[in-house]
Amino acid sequence: MKHRMTAIALVAGMLLTGSALAADLSVKRGGLLYDKWYAGREKPETNHPLYPATAKKKGAATWRCKECHGWDYIGARGRYAKGSHFTGIKGTYQVAGKPASKIEPMLKSGNHDFSKMLSDADIRALATFLSEGQVDIAKFVDSDNRALGEADGGKPLYEENCASCHGTDGGQLDFKGKKDGVQGVGWLARKNPQETLHKIRFGHPGSDMPSMVVDAGLGEKQISDLLAYAQTLEQ
Ligand code: HEC
Ligand code: HEC
Incomplete structure (x- = not known):
């Protein structure tokens, strides 16, 4: 059944324009990177420079997008408003719908620069996810x-x-x-x-x-x- 679904998805995909399909795959890649970008790669060891010293996590975990911005994309307004994941940092939902090209620079600047560990295609995928893949958790x-x-x-x-x-x-x-x-x-x-x-x-x-x-x-x-x-x- 799963194979048939995949075949149908592939045919449907071929009917879309090439760029729409590429955007879909980029959203998936970006969603997975948002979850844990260092899966299968070298993990960071120190804390992320923006991770508050008073917060409770250590090391690689502090580099996951979800750790600062939440699974619900609303950061300190959502599930991470309290508890062991509290950082006080805002979410990313406010950038949903913005063009990915406007979001990319947010992932490449100052202490929030991920371009040393992520490829351009990864950054683009993350920006595409933030633009098209976030949902209103409510x-x-x-x-x-x-x-x-x-x-x-x-x-x-x-x-x-x-x-x-x-x-x-x-x-x-x-x-x-x-x-x-x-x-x-x-x-x-x-x-x-x-x-x-x-x-x-x-x-x-x-x-x-x-x-x-x-x-x-x-x-x-x-x-x-x-x-x-x-x-x-x-x-
Ligand atoms: C091809 C096999 C496969 C299919 C199909 C699949 N999953 Fe998974 N899922 C996995 C694997 C492998 C993991 C990783 C678990 C781990 O490493 O602990 C996972 C992880 C998860 C997790 C996170 C568990 C955790 O402890 O972090 C959830 C929740 C989940 N799957 C739900 C679902 C749901 C709901 C569906 C259907 C919509 C689904 N999965 C379909 C293989 C699959
Ligand atoms: C250690 C915490 C931390 C991690 C990890 C982190 N961020 Fe951020 N992020 C921040 C902070 C702090 C800001 C600035 C918030 C502000 O302006 O008050 C920010 C801002 C942003 C913004 C801009 C929001 C806006 O409205 O201007 C986006 C988009 C964003 N982050 C996405 C990501 C993505 C994608 C990842 C994973 C690759 C990530 N962040 C990882 C802390 C983090």
Whole structure:
């Protein structure tokens, strides 16, 4: 089924203009870089120069875009308003919709310059993600961390797109030796629906998990329903 989906996505892709397809792939690449740009590369060792000395994380983690700007893209106004991830730094959602060419310089200046560790194509991908790939979190998750979609609609989507790797109960994590139930998809979807949403939309860095936006071509409503169903999974 997955192969057929990929074939359909490919044919659909070929019907789009080359540049629209390239932009799609760039959004996915950018979304994965936003999550953890150093996956599969050399990790930074020191703290990021903009990471506040009073905040709690150390080393490589302080270089992840999500660590300062949030899984929900609203920084100190969102999930990271308090707790072990608090930095007080604002989000990136305000740049959504701006041309990527206007966003690129923001990733190349001063203490926020990533051009020494990331290629031009990476920076462009990040800017494309920030321009086209961010969502308004309030459309997907309420202030009590409940997904706003309909779980009934998400069930068949989960079974088609996720169960082959994560099991029908969310707990079949047959990678990195995690034990059943320790940190399944349901657990993460309830604890951190903002992170789960980002991963559903773009995939998981350094894995073959597909992007539901780019590889599966799902729309906002379908993704919202998928997240709601993920919150009902036992594991
Ligand atoms: C250590 C914390 C930190 C990390 C990591 C970080 N940023 Fe930032 N970022 C900041 C700060 C601080 C600002 C400036 C905010 C301000 O103007 O008050 C900023 C500003 C921005 C802005 C401009 C926002 C605006 O409205 O002007 C964008 C876009 C941005 N960051 C994207 C990213 C991306 C993409 C990454 C990952 C490659 C990233 N940031 C990683 C701290 C960080
Ligand atoms: C081709 C296999 C595959 C498919 C299909 C897949 N995933 Fe994944 N997923 C992975 C792998 C591998 C990881 C990385 C887990 C790790 O390294 O701990 C992952 C990670 C995750 C994570 C983060 C777990 C964590 O602890 O950080 C979530 C949440 C997730 N997947 C949900 C989903 C959902 C929902 C779907 C369907 C929309 C899906 N995945 C489809 C393979 C897959």
